[in-house]
Amino acid sequence: HRCSIGTPGGFFERVKDGTWMGHVVEHVALELQTVAEMDTGFGRTRETQTPGVYNVVFSYVVAEAGKRAGKLSVDFCENIIDGKDPKLDEIIQELKVLREEYKMGPSTSSIVDEAVKRGIPFFRLNRGSLVQLGYGKNQERIRATMTSQTGSLAVDFAQDKWETKSLLEYQGIPVPKGVETSRYGRAKDAVKKIGYPLVVKPSDGNHGRGITVGVNNNNHFEIAYEAAMKQSKNGYVIIEQMLDGADFRFLVINGTLVAAAKRIPAHVKGNGKLSIQELIDTENENPLRGYGHENVLTEIDIDSQTERLISDAGYTLDSVLDKGEILYLKTTANLSTGGTAIDILDSVHPANVHIAERAIKIIGLDIGGVDIVAPDVTTPLPENGGGIVEINAAPGFRMHLQPTEGLARNVAEPVIDMLFPPGKSSTIPIIAITGTNGKTTTTRLIDHIFKLAGNTVGMCTTEGVYIKNRMIYQGDMTGPMSHKMVLTDPTVDLAVLECARGGMLRAGLGFKTCDVGVVTNVSEDHLGLRGIHTVDQLARVKSIIPEIVKQDGVTVLNADDDLVRAMSEKTKGKIIYFSLDWKNNSTVSNHLKDGETAVVFDDGWLCMMKGQWKYPIVDVKDVPLTFGGKAKFNILNALSAAGAAIGLGLKLENIKAGLVTFFPSHAQTPGRLTMTDMGDFNVLVDYAHNKAGYDALIDFVSSYNPEKTIMTLCVPGDRRDEDFESIAESCANNVDTIVLFESYLRGLEEGEISDKLKKYLMKYGMEDDQIIIIYDEQSAVQYCLDVGGQYDFVILSNYDVDDTHFKIQAHKEKLEQEKSA
Known part of the structure; x- marks a missing residue:
């Protein structure tokens, strides 16, 4: 603190x-x-x-x-x-x-920590231990110590203890003799044949569940058989010879023995004074022990197995053990039941290393635990009577990461080495786009350019999440959960992610770094919400994208916008500026003098500049998005998209191919400057949503010199009064008829939005008869379509883009039918 x-x-x-x-x-x-x-x-x-x-x-x-x-x-x-x-x-x-x-378990968290240490990003895919390492097509997945490279056949073998035992025995690996059965009578016959002491265990169990070691009489066998059958999913139980010696766990990763531990079951040691209960309580106060996996060791709990072992030893919980006497409280040495572990890797005999590595290879596991019972592992198992008693497909790492005694082993390191060997990338390129206006169009254009270049692109926009140009989720998907959808998709090799103010303020981003960051512009929008009250504060939010660009990445900035240009101080990556008027922009001129790169509009062409050299990309007239150069804001969007593509090293011919085939249409740019020729008049759909957007939209429409301009208008109810006024001022002086509708009331009563807008529209010169109020959005759209006349321009600044599009198409068909009648 x-x-x-x-x-x-x-x-x-x-x-x-x-x-x-x-x-x-x-x-x-x-x-x-x-x-x-x-x-x-x-x-x-x-x-x-x-x-x-x-x-x-x-x-x-x-x-x-x-x-x-x-x-x-x-x-x-x-x-x-x-x-x-x-x-x-x-x-x-x-x-x-x-x-x-x-929380993630110790095995999972150790692998994740090792990945993070190497700069490999991760996502937790469920509340358990399923984790994705890396992004897109380069991802790998783990579930605890099983990986995306773990074969299902190998796991089936390992889970079937009898199959495992048979395979190993056939290959000359030392294993205890035994019998698998689903019938109690046959099990009793096996007891007579093998003799006590025995190990009884379920044929398909794991983590020590249902295993009883040291079965030494008929009554004990009956209890052990029932416990094993209760845990068995396939209804079979294994009765096998109990080998003499200690319990060892060998860990093999990617064919190599990386750790070995001697495991000791939970136990207490008498001092001649304390009762068994008091000894357990004292041991549980050991700072190394804790609740669940919070510490190196787990607290010892007193269950029926513990009570039976105490009873078999002739004691009760109130009994006092002699000084130095050891009482085992569990039959297995799992750490999860209070056992302890001693690292012994450096003392393992080479023959036993070979046996363990070969056993895991026979089963086919990438990560496997080999459970051995033997007097020791410093001499070969065939010589000392030891053997492999089990193979584990998802071995726990805790005993090796934090042994009670001996050297801790970083067993997560070879896992990451296996999943991401030298030369294999763990990520995919990420292009992040933000700004006040134009970010959705820019995002879609970048997606289109790279799609044509052969990439499988995952894209997030305000319309939805798209994978390879197919919408997989509809809605405003510009926040971290949407980013995660793209980055977890194993088919995606490039992510193009729109990053809106709201998502960043509410929940941050779905990624920590990006390869290319694009900022289109910053102007007044959504002020007064979520603690952002000034344009400078809004610029601070948008500057998060330049800040997270990688050191070897590229930041694409609008040199014509003072607030965006200032973000050059916040980025670690190289900068590509874009500008409509670069010759009069000292920032771009100085940038080029330093030999850097810019994308500019020059003599009717979109060009890349590198130092003093100019590389024409495409004539603006050949870029449909710019409407022959009339839509200046879309020239800027095209420049920023080209800058992003250059930042990832795409060839200029690929960029040109994308720019000349990207059409302003409902299919490619829904709700963003899509125009329909109705015969006598034009209809333009654009979600302008703020003063800068309306200014640009009206400037574009004015270039067509329409006879009359008719427009739908609404402002969300949570905007400030000054936002209502500034938008009304922009529209009042340039639009002949405005039809007010209401949507996104956000706390206001019906009629309040229209009343506010009408008040400000009249303040700036509109007459009462120029303002029509129709609360229903689609009715307002239909009214504008019905009154559109020759040489008019109908601007539909609507929220329900799909329904608006259908209305336009239906009206166009109606007009065509009337003409042909």
Whole structure:
């Protein structure tokens, strides 16, 4: 708790001096997690413009526990203020339970940590241990210690203990003799043949479930048989000879023995004073032991197996063991049941290394655990009477990562070496696009360019998520969950991700770095929402994209926009500027003097500039998106898209091919400057949504010199009054008839949006009869289509893009039928 003071305990100095309550809540949330064995320490609290309301950010180890800690920290502080008992112990236990329920296990987390250390990104795919490492087509997946390279046939063999035993025995691997059966009578016959002591286990179990070791009489056998049959899924049980010696676990990864441990079952050692119960309690107080997987060792619980072992030894929990006497409390040595592990890798005999590696190869596993019972492993198993008793397809790593004694082994390292050998990429190129206007069109254009170049592109836009040009999810998909959809798709080799303000403020991004970052522009939009009240603050949000561009990546910036141009100071990557008027832009001129790259509009051409050299890409008249150069904002969008493609090394001929085949249409740019010729008049659909958008739209329409301009208009109810006014001012001076409709009321009553807009439209010169109010969006659309006359321009600035498109097509067909009649 250094806080801004920077020294241990600095937070408490801040408390003495006086600090925000939100700041206190932040530190309580961090401390609650840390006490619950989730050590974390990053936090920030910022005051909003509303007194007493704060934006609080803090880190977590387990998401569900972290979110709950936020709520509990508020309750804790309120209870302290009210003089009530905050019930700290209950809070900590609740967080521990959440931690165990949702945290990654030690094996999974070790592999993820190793991946992160190498810069390999990851996604957790479920609340368990299923994790994706890497992105797109270069991803690998793990579930605990099973990987996407683990063969299903090998897992089937390993889960069928009898099949495993038979395969190994056939190949000359030492295994104990035994019998597999589903009938109790045959099992009793096997007992007579093999003789006590025995091991009884389910044929298809794992993690030590249902296994009983040291069965030495008929009564014990009956109990062991029932326990094994209860855990058996296929109804078969194995009765086998119990080998003499200790329990060893060898770990083989990618054909190589990487770790070996001697496993000792949970036990207590008498001191002549304490009872068995007291010895267990004392051992559980060992700081190395903890709840679940929170520590190196797991607490010893007293179950029916423990009670039977104590009873078989002639004791009860109240009995006192003699000094030095050892009492085993479990029949198996699994760490999850309280066992301990001693690293012995360096003492393993080479013959036994060969046996273990060969056994895993025979079964066919990429990662396998070999369970051996032998007097020792310093001499060959065939000589000392030892043997392999089991092969595990998903061996736990904890005993090797944190042995009770001996050298800890980084067994996650060879896993990552296997999944991502030298030369194999773990990621795919990511192009991230943000800005106030034009980002959706730019995103779609970049997608189109790379699709034509042969890439399988995953794209997120305000319309939905697309994989290889097919929509897989509809909606405004510009936040982190949408990014994750693309990055987890194993067919995608390039991600083009639109990143909107709302998603970034609400939940951040779905990736930590990108190869190319594009910022189209920054202007007033959505101000007054989520703590963003000024254009400078909005620019700060948008600048996140340049900030996360990789050091060897490229940032594409609008040199004609002061706020975007300033983002050059925030990026680590190389910069490609784009500009409509580069000759009068000193930033671009100086950039080119330094030998850098820019994409510019020059004498009617889109060109790439490298230092003093100019490389024409395409004549603007051949780019359908620009409407022959009339749509200046789409020239900028085309330049930014070209800059992004250049940033990833695409050839200019590929970029040209994309630019000349990308048409402003409902199929390629829904709701973004799509024009339909109705015969006598034109209909233009564009979701302008802010003052800069409407200014650009009206400027474009004016270039056609229409007889009359008719327009639908609505502003979402959560916008500021000054936004209503600025949009109304832009439209009032340039539109002849405005039809107001209502959508996205967002807290306002029906009629309030229209009343506000009408008030401001009339303030800036429109007459009452120029303003039509039709609350229903599609009725407003139909009205405009019905009144459109010769040489008119109908602008439909609508939200329901699909229905608007269908209305236009239906009206066009109607007009054509009337003409031909």
